[in-house]
Amino acid sequence: MENEVTLLFFNIMGIDFAMDVAPVTAMVSVESLANQKSGIVWFHEKIDFSQTPVIYDCPKALCITTGKKQFHLIIDNPREMPVAISIDTIKPFPVLVNQVSANTPLWAVYPLKDRLVLLVDTLMMFP
Amino acid sequence: MSEIGADQSKHQLILDAVKDKSVENQEQESPDKKIEIVVFSMAHRYFAFKGAGIREILPYTPITEVPGCPRTIRGIINVRGIIESVVNLHTLLEIEESPTSNRTRFILAQSEKILSGIQVESVEDVLSIESNHIKAVISTLPAATKKYALGGGELYKDHYVVLLSVKKIFTELLQ
Numbered sequence: 534m535e536n537e538v539t540l541l542f543f544n545i546m547g548i549d550f551a552m553d554v555a556p557v558t559a560m561v562s563v564e565s566l567a568n569q570k571s572g573i574v575w576f577h578e579k580i581d582f583s584q585t586p587v588i589y590d591c592p593k594a595l596c597i598t599t600g601k602k603q604f605h606l607i608i609d610n611p612r613e614m615p616v617a618i619s620i621d622t623i624k625p626f627p628v629l630v631n632q633v634s635a636n637t638p639l640w641a642v643y644p645l646k647d648r649l650v651l652l653v654d655t656l657m658m659f660p
Numbered sequence: 661m662s663e664i665g666a667d668q669s670k671h672q673l674i675l676d677a678v679k680d681k682s683v684e685n686q687e688q689e690s691p692d693k694k695i696e697i698v699v700f701s702m703a704h705r706y707f708a709f710k711g712a713g714i715r716e717i718l719p720y721t722p723i724t725e726v727p728g729c730p731r732t733i734r735g736i737i738n739v740r741g742i743i744e745s746v747v748n749l750h751t752l753l754e755i756e757e758s759p760t761s762n763r764t765r766f767i768l769a770q771s772e773k774i775l776s777g778i779q780v781e782s783v784e785d786v787l788s789i790e791s792n793h794i795k796a797v798i799s800t801l802p803a804a805t806k807k808y809a810l811g812g813g814e815l816y817k818d819h820y821v822v823l824l825s826v827k828k829i830f831t832e833l834l835q
């Protein structure tokens with residue numbers, strides 16, 4: 534098993550998220566998807582935010598390939614460069630949260646300085 | 661309802677009652693025993709947890725919301741490298757939310773294998789009291805409070821303090 538995972542960080546509605554870059558083939562502008570008729574998913578359609586409406590400040594589209602399928606996942610405020618982190622630094626959700634998050638694409642937490650980054654399982658988003 | 665359905669529902673009620681009784685019995689103390697309680701306040705009312713289930717009292721730090729969690733869970737915090745949940749006691753007790761202040765605290769409580777922070781408006785004191793000062797739950801308590809109460813009494817500066825069960829709170833959150 535690899536000791537590192539390379540994550541792409543982004544932030545939606547003040548909450549930090551990160552996902553493994555392995556299934557991400559490109560990051561493009563949302564405008565470039567204007568002629569795309571299907572396969573576009575906004576992040577909040579897969580994750581249930583308590584605050585609504587969910588507002589995107591600086592949205593970008595990630596091209597994601599799982600198996601033979603390709604999707605565009607729209608996220609917000611992504612960092613330009615992915616970061617490799619040691620898997621030892623990843624923390625599980627506490628019991629009371631895990632019983633809920635187990636049914637969502639959120640699978641763990643990465644403490645980054647004084648913030649907690651929620652890790653997203655891309656494959657669970659696009660099974 | 662069919663007879664089978666009615667029987668099942670009755671059995672469930674009996675099992676629930678037995679479970680509640682078992683929780684209460686486990687948390688009863690011998691009458692002359694001294695116990696520690698952590699007294700805290702919420703919306704100008706006083707509550708307490710038994711000290712035995714309290715690991716520590718932490719100052720307020722920003723909470724990271726976890727999308728998808730019910731309103732009874734505020735989110736998660738980092739306690740020296742361990743990620744802990746924060747329970748929303750305001751929602752559970754149906755008390756109006758109040759803004760955080762420099763008196764806001766997280767009470768880190770444990771029951772069996774579950775450890776979690778519980779956000780309170782202020783921790784008032786840690787007291788050692790004789791367990792026979794804790795009386796049965798009064799009938800006039802709001803239903804949402806009664807659900808998690810073990811008892812109560814004039815335990816802190818002549819104020820009525822409701823003794824809450826961490827176990828009952830966590831059990832509710834696990835359902």
